[in-house]
Amino acid sequence: MAVIRSAAERRPPAAPGLDAGHVGARAPAAGSAQQPPDESAMPRPVSFDRTAARGLGPDQLRRVCDPAALGFRTTEDLPPPEEPVGQQRAMDAVRLATAMRRSGFNLFVLGPPGTGRHRAVDRLLGSAAARRPVPDDWAYVHNFEAPDRPQALRLPPGRAADLGAAMRALVDDLAIDIPAMFDSEEYQAEKRSIEQAFAQGNEEAFAEFVDRARKDGVEVFRTPTGFTLAAVVDGEVLKPDTYERLDAEQRAAVDARVEAMQQELAQVLKAVPGREREHRKRPERLHAMMAQSAVADRIAEVTRAFADQPDVSAYLEQVHADMVASAELFLKARAGEGAGPFPEAVRKFHHLPMFRRYAVNVIVSRGGGGGAPVVTEDLPTLANLTGRIDHASHMGALVTDFTLIKPGALHRANGGFLVLEARRLLGEPYAWDALKRSLDAGRVQITTLAERMSLFTTTSLEPDPIPLDLRVVLIADRQLYRLLVYMDPDVTRLFKLQADFEETAPRTAATVALFARQLAEAARRDGLMPLTAAAVAGLVDHASRLASDTERMSLQVGRLSDVMREADHLAATDGHAATDSADVAHALEQAEHRAARVRDLSQQMIARRTVLIDTAGGTVGQINGLSVVDTGTHRFGRPSRITARVRQGSGRVVDIEREVELGGPLHSKGVLVLSGYLTAHYALDVPMSLQASLVFEQSYGGVDGDSASTAELCALLSALSDLPIRQGLAVTGSVNQLGEVQAIGGVTEKIEGFFRVCKARRLTGQQGVLIPQANVKHLMLRDEVVEAVRRGAFHVFPVATIDAAIELLTGHPAGRRQRGGGFPGGSVNARVEARLRRFAELRRGFAPAVRTER
CATH class of the missing domain: 3.30.230.10 (Ribosomal Protein S5; domain 2)
Structure with missing residues (x-):
């Protein structure tokens, strides 16, 4: 029973008419005469008869671990344990979760903090992940047909980074090769030929018209505003006054010739825009041909490197077509860069914004090592869990593209294991819902918090969802788990396994031996001095005290590690080579003293008769x-x-x-x-x-x-x-x-x-x-x-x-009670x-x- 009270300075008086707690304070019953005091009820001293009952002996009040029975001198002699002491049931559940490949067998790890849940789970997950194949890489690339829906590419481990490097090199090379090709003598000669053919065609058409006009007695004059036609009579241009002297029949004949030529001139001029359009197309075809010549060879090299990846090959075909159609981008890059401080051969053109469409945004790359990933996300926000889409400010507006897509923990852990603290996950808006939705759908879809809450509208993307294949491990205390199961029916469907960590273990010789090995491992992990057998015995006794049981030991490794660290400090201060039982006892005494302020105040109040x-x-x-x-x-x-x-x-x-x-x-x-x-x-x-x-x-x-x-x-x-x-x-x-x-x-x-x-x-x-x-x-x-x-x-x-x-x-x-009833x-x-x-x-x-x- 836990009671926290303050003290009063005086005791409340006895209520009248009640039987007083002290002897002789009994009140007479109503309607009865005052009875003389009974001597047996008078106050009397009470002595203690040791023969009346036997108390517990000293050996029954505390179980003491014998250091000699431990079988070692210091913890340096002990190997690390294979698994945590007393957690066989929980470890079996974790092993099943790592081996089971069916959906829904995600894991809830239960138990109080300090029992070594995180370390034990991480070790077992790491061992299982090392035996799994390395998951594939994932990258986002530009979708040339729908730019607002970036395309997800799946590649073998390590190949996504190779594709990204190949695309950067491709852009850098073409930014040099294409302008150089357009500067070549071959291109310039072909361009001059096109211009000359266009000019010659126009001149020939106009010359033919002028010849026909002269044969019909009409002269063509070029003016600042266009062309003028005039009739010719007897080799002379017909002047207005001469025209006026002609009779009606002659004027009609002249007008007819001029009108006919004007119509023919209109047809000649009408054909000019068509020839101009054709003229413009010829350079475009020339540009495309030249760009095709430059791009085809370089794209072919990249395609050969990824010939075993059909999705990559299809993407490179789209890149090829877009580069040929957008060759002017490379000319602009060359013109806009200028000389610069670096030689052209080492200039990084792929950094220019105009070439972002050819970038490869590597979301996950597994080229660094073998095995499946084990990811622990300490801040499981919606963005950190499912990824996010960043925005950049441009001309006062927020814009984005596929290169600003960032991965979340689900992406990084895909193919392996994701470890989350349930309490932190539930404290983040929409994170729990997003995790359930991803596990249900078997894919991770990037959704921003702004979209979920409709905070504002801006340019955004809808990236392709990425297929999800991972095991989620949630760590929680039992109370939170029970509450979550009660409130959310999806929990038992998506998390079918529970690894419930024990708080105590039986105090047997075998368990104590394993416990000593676990303490030895904790000392080595924290860089502490070795512990003597007597120090370990003192920690075993303290573990039983924490468990409040002589037959069991507490498995709260965290609290015991704190004692070990303080004892190590005290031992080092005293110049000891190893932590002994005296150091452990001193550490426990100091920890008790620091925490006992309230207890000592309570003792003082009793000692001063306040309580x-x-x-x-x-x-x-x-x-x-x-x-x-x-x-x-x-x-x-x-x-x-x-x-x-x-x-x-x-x-x-x-x-x-x-x-x-x-x-x-x-x-x-x-x-x-x-x-x-x-x-x-x-x-x-x-x-x-x-x-x-x-x-x-x-x-x-x-x-x-x-x-x-x-x-x-x-x-x-x-x-x-x-x-x-x-x-x-x-x-x-x-x-x-x-x-x-x-x-x-x-x-x-x-x-x-x-x-x-x-x-x-x-x-x-x-x-x-x-x-x-x-x-x-x-x-x-x-x-x-x-x-x-x-x-x-x-x-x-x-x-x-x-x-x-x-x-x-x-x-x-x-x-x-006797047979007679009394x-x-x-x-x-x-x-x-x-x-x-x-x-x-x-x-x-x-x-x-x-x-x-x-």
Whole structure:
């Protein structure tokens, strides 16, 4: 039961009319005369009878690892373990995930942090990945038919980078070869021939027209605005005044000749644009022919290098056609570059924006090594998971192209394994949905967060999706996994395997030997000094203490590694060549001291009587319960005073903590259970007429757990029997309705918490703790507690029943019900039952009289 409370400066007064917790404070019943005090109920000292019960021996309080039984001098002598200690079940699940090639057998790795999950999984995945074939490369290239849909190319491992290098070299070479070819004498002669043929054709057509016009008596004149036609008569151009002197018939004949020639001139001029168009096409055909000559040979070289890749060959055909059609780009590159600081032969023309269409954006290349990839993504955002498309600012607008496509973790891990932290994945918007969608579809589609959230509209791309074949490993704690399974039905369909890492392992000789090898490996991995056998033995004992079990060891390698690192520092400071048990003990002591500020404050409050705890004498209805305070980084036990008050009533046990909403459901359950024990164990032939109240005194925070139910029941029995409880004893344990004391958690911390209080006030030999019999195997007490028990200054009593507990606490026999139905006289149970019967009789006295009429 974890309880965190503040302390009050004063105790609340006893409520009037209740049976006081201290002896002699009982109030008279209503309607009855004041009874003389019973000597047996008067306050009296309570002594501790060591013969009344036997506590645990020192050997039962702590299990100690013998360094001599480990079989080595230092950890330098130990080989590394084949796999983590005690994780066979989890490792089998990981191995199945690596071997299974069917879809849906992705893996959830479960367990608390610090158990070595990441390292164990990474090692096993790395081993499995090394045996797998190297996955193919992937690259994006320009789609010449649909530029906004980049084309994905799949190539054998390492070939994507080769294709990219070949395309860069192709562009650089053609940027030199094509301009050089257009500067050649052959090209210039052909170009002059085309120009001359065009000019000659135009002149010949016009000359033929002029000859025909002259034969028909029409002269052609060239003017700044075009051409003018004039009639010729007798070898002379007909002037206007001469024309006017001609008769009508002659003028009509002249007009007809001129009109006919004008129409013919119009036809001649109309043919000129056609000849110009044909003229323009001839240079284009010449350019294409020259470019084809330059491009074909270089493209053929690249095509031969990738002849076994049909997709690449088809892409190169498109590149060939586009380069021939866009040969002027290479001429512009030559003209725009100028001389530059470098020779033309080493100039990198492929960097120019105009040649980006011929680039190869290598998304994934596997040329660096063998085996499949193992990728761990520490920041699984949507972009880092499925890839992204970057944008560049151009003329005030955001633009992009296929060269700005960036791969995600799914691309990099394709063909291998992807390891993700589930909590980080779920914390990123749309990342979990994108992962499920990719696993479902068997392909990864790049989708940006801006598109999903419709934040803004800009130029974007729709790259071809890439087929996906990988195994995803999600690492999570059990609580998150259970919540995810409950909330999302896709989890069990897509993640069919779970590797659940154990938190503890049995403490056997074989396990301890493997554990020592694991500690040796951790020391070598962190560059620490070797540990002696005594140091390893101390860490084994600490592992059992972390597990709160003498028969098991904690597998929280992270916490043990922290102890090893601090012990290594202390050993190096003292000039030791190896870390010894004294260094480990010192490191544990220092770590405890740093984290114990809250514990020490609590101890001070008890020592100064701010928090009221008695460790001597006896009091009716008052008992020392034990609780555990957890500050997040440190757990410690502390005693809490529990008091019980009883009187005649309607059969109700009031849990004050629950009444004020400070008690949790488990604590309330414990109170109801002890109420059930009372009603089923005493005065069965009369109505339960008890009014009782239970409270954790000076409790100002939440109280939960049922580990105080034994103490609460014993306090009630003390109040009912009017027998004082020994305040030098503290009690922990839950109870069931049959009166059996059940195991609880934190038993080691609780004993040590009460021990510190008693030690601060001086150990008298009358002090100790009652614990459930079932918790004996969980004890890993500190040496000072064990030594105090060895001297008889402190005691630990295991109890299995409430009767055994109340006998120790009161020094009176509990008493078993006899054949006649009653308990032995003077026993605790007899006194309780007699008290309950008196309450029932008092209650009957308050019932209204029933009159019988004749």
